[in-house]
Amino acid sequence: MQKIDALSRKLMAESLRHYAKENLPFDTLRQYDGENYFPPQKVKEIYKDLGINLLLIPQEYGGLASSTSDIYRVCQELGRIDLGIATAIFATFLGSDPINVGGTEEQKKYWFTKMARENLLVAYGATEADAGSDLVALKTRAEQIIKDGKITHYKINGSKMWISNGEIADLYTILALTPGGPSWFLVPKDTPGFTQLKHEDKHGIRLANTAGLCFENVIVPAENLIGLKEGQGFLQAQAVFGYTRLMVGALALGAGQEAIENAIVYANNRVQAASPLSHKQGYMHKLIVPHYIKFEAARAFIDKTAKILDINNHGQATEGAIAKYYASRAANSAADDAIEAFGGFGYTKDFPVEKIKRDVKITCIYEGTSEIMEMTIYRGRWQEHLKTRGNFYLDMAREMENIKETDLGAKALALGLKALSEVLEECRLNRLTRHQYITFELGRLIANAEVAFALVKQAKSGQVVEGCPFNINIIKTMARVNAKNVSLDIALAGAKLVNSALEIPSEKDFYITEITKESVGLVKDMDALSIVLRDMFRN
Amino acid sequence: MDIIVCLKQVPNTAKVKMNQDGTLLRAGVPSILNPCDHFALAKALEIKKKTGAKVKVLSMGPSQAAEVLRLALALGADEAYLLCDKAFAGSDTWATAYALSRAVKKIAPFNLILCGQMAIDGDTAQTGPEIAGQLNIPQITFCTDIELKQKDTLLATKLIEGGHQILEVSLPVLITLTTPHNFALPYPNFKAIFEAQQKPLFTWTPNDIEADVSKLGISGSPTRVVKIYPPAPKQKGQVLTLSAEETAAKIVKILQEHKVVK
Incomplete structure (x- = not known):
């Protein structure tokens, strides 16, 4: 069976982008948003004109039998257009999933052929x-x-x-x-x-x-x-959780990116006190740069997980939860800061950021809330921590220590991963995971660590992932900044977390002193990234 | 009927910025199919729809340029050819036209060659006419439309100052096309994109097109770029807001001062 190749994925994303530009400009979307209505016929038109609904249908029934990598690229692009329309399309994917996972050949043949021929909307x-x-x-x-x-x-x-x-x-x-x-x-x-x-x-x-x-x-x-x-219902539903949550992560990534890119274009044009906002260090380092770093980290993680799912088809429940949790939170805080970056304009409905901010909240809720994700992530990795006698993150730390390149943030992340292992071990020894709050917070630290790990590994590979708009040197800078920030957060938040539930302070120092020293050079790197982003969206 | 469309992959100049030295700042700038070439391809595919003509697409560039050929295949072209080799790198319009004309001969037969009027990165509008010159076939440039009249005659609508000129020409001919402002360039659906993976896309070296390598690349290019610089910005004009008579008198005075009129 022939697979969709990387170039086709790129062309599909482009076709989608052009379709939206022609048929779904912001003013049209804004009007429908106000009316709280989007004609179902319009969704069917997207199916008919682009054949996007064929992605989940096997080739033998007239579809394209796309892989996880194909779908995530399309979802990310859909997220950029409108999360409501994206949800309508995604619901069709989701609705046909139980047939894909558990249907008999006869059921697949009958229903998939019907879906492909009649452009059915599925729920x-x-x-x-x-x-x-x-x-x-x-x-x-x-x-x-x-x-x-x-x-x-x-x-x-x-x-x-x-x-x-x-x-x-x-x-x-x-x-x-x-x-x-x-x-x-x-x-x-x-x-x-x-x-x-x-x-x-x-x-x-x-x-x-x-x-x-x-x-x-x-x-x-x-x-x-x-x-x-x-x-078979629960098994069929759970088999695809890793996959469906990964897709929500991709939708969030698209929406977040759209919000921040709107903000950068605005910042390039808005002159205050004799220079554009995009030339102001505080503005860029607070409202713009950190978000784009997180998007690239999320992209690296989603891409890595999608490639595993391309081979295994099901599973990756913890990774799916990490992708959704991380990308949806990154996109929400990006959309929030995009409004801030627009100032008063951002608070009006005249600019897309206001709508994106309202839209993107759903990515923290549907397919499992962020809190359910924290629980899922914690449960999955806690088992690994116990099974490996604390070596799960130490092994990852060793992998980071073995990286020879000094410009990827690997050394900082190695310390952060050791700190994470130490936090988990302190929680085990002191039975701190009886506090649900602690398990949630562990879920957060784990997600940040694993996503940072994926970005450093991507930087190490020397190749950017599909759909990444930057060259590898920029990804290296982003990996470095992210690794340093994440490691420091693990050490500080981890220390607070452990001590907050103890009567006597822990004797561990969670590598805080060493990790703090790794922060050297962060501002310089952020300055460099700020210029890259500013130039990229200059008009 | 056999149509060959020449395509070029270009940086999306709508998003391009310049470095201080006048060169392109390419970081993060996506590449696209040159819009005029995209239009030429759309016209070729219209003829294909009406007559069942075979459409072959041809490009020269790095391996990445296969992207625009795949797009063309997804839109309905039948075969694609990419001239890709270090020997082609750095070719000016003349050397490019030489390579493309060699490839056209190899791809032959053809009745019609379509090119975009010019590429948005170089803006020379030379390659199309030079291909016609090297193939020794007639050419019509700056066309906004073409229509096959009979089996071997074509009507071309050429953009001229103040209007259009309609020319009738017998085939074979090379036409360069420019996109009318209201034309929506077509993009393929997902199924067509997928099916294009199976269509033939050949990569050729100078050897494949029996080209003389001394006529290719920087050494085979007669053009020498001495310097690239942005034109000096225009001074802000003076706006007169007097009455008609006073304005006319003032303008005459200014023109006299500058010795434009006596």
Whole structure:
């Protein structure tokens, strides 16, 4: 089977960008945002004109069977255009995922061919009023209807909420409890007893339709049970969490980048006290440069994880959580600072940053909140820490110490990783992870450390990742700044974290003195990056 | 009917900035298909749609230039050729036209060659006409439209000062095209991009096109760039806001002072 190559990915991103420029300029998006409505026909037009919906459909059924790397590049580009539209498209990807993961060949053939031919909008129905992050509390039920000793149909009763494409989808994949356990069902829109509620009036992503669903004695044929086997629902949902969360990370990355690039263009043109804002060191180092460093770190991490998923298909749950957590938080703080960078203008709806700030918040919420991500990250890596007797991060530190190049921040990060290992070990010895707050904070430190590690490794490889707008020397500078900042944060926050839950202070120093010395040269590097960004978006 | 379209990958000059020394600051500047060439390709594909013509695309450049050829294949071109070798590097318009004309001969048969009027990085508008010269075929430059009249006749709408001129020409011919301001350049859908991976894209060296290497590259280029500099900025003009009579009198006075009129 032929795969989509790097050049095709680039061309797809370009086609998408041009399509948006022609058909979805900011003024149009702004109008729809105000109306809290985006015509479903427009989403279908995007499918028809670009064939973006074919990405998740296998080639034998008329699709392109794209890899994780392909989808993340497209998601990142979609995030730049509008997170609401991106969500509508992503919901179709998500909705067809259970078929991809658990469907029988016959189901795949029937539904994928239909999706490809008819440009179907799909919705993914898992969430319920009492079953958000805790899917075990699922209440929607599917009863067996038995005729002549054979299950011929299922009768679905219950409700769903916050379903993307809820009101507008043609086809729904619905998670419901069967006697054999949670299972996915395919429910076409016009099935009797199935109603869609009113579209929510949301803070952001107002171009994405979000609605509740009601099922009153909805009868679907037994062949609509995905995989034709009850009880596979959670496995099928969890198998793709790494993947879907990675995609939310990519969406966030696109939106964040768009916000900051808008701010840089503004800063280049806005003259105050005789010079453009982009020439003012304080402004750039506070509001602009740190965000772009985080975007490149996120990109390196997402790219690395996508490449693993290209081979393994499923898994990478901790990495997916790290990608989503890190990129969504980076994008949110970037969008916030982009408004600050625009001053009063940024607070009006006349400029895209105001909308991006409202839109991007969702990336910290859907597919699991940031707090659920912190918990997931902590749980995943805590196990590794225990299993390796504290060597998980020490091994990574050794890898950093073995890097000969002195300009990648590897030495600083080696210290940071050792500090992280020490923090985890102190938590183990003092049983500090009984405090949920500490586990959340550990999740944060772990995510920052692993993303910094990915960026240093990328800088070491001498090659920038696809879609990265910088040359390798700039990536090296970014890796260095990021490694130093992250290591210092691990040491300081880690020390505070451990001591805050103890009666007597820890005897460990978490490498604070050594790591602090590594901060030398940070301002100079930031100055250099500031000039790069300023020149790149000069008009 | 066989059409050859010459394409060039150029930095997106809408985003290009200059260094102090007048050279291009290329860091982070994306490369694109030269817009006039993109338009020429769109016109070739229109003819293909109507007549079933075969469209072949040709470019010279570093391996990265394969990107614009792949874009052309995704848009509907049938075959692509990239002249890529150290020997081609540094060629001026004459040496480039020599290499491209050698390649055209190798790709032949052809009835029509389409080129963009000029590339947005060099702005010379020389390569197209020089290809026609080296192939010894007729050429029409600065066209905004072409239409195949009969099997071997073409109507070309040429942009001239104050209007358009419509010329009828028999094939083979080389046309250079300039993009009308309201023309939306086409971009391919995802499926076409994917399918283009399977279309033929050949990379050729001077050997493949039987070119004389002494006529290629810097040594084969008669042009010598002595210096590149931005033109001096214009002085701010003087604006007169007097009555019509007073303004006319003042202008005459100024012109007399500058000895433009007596």
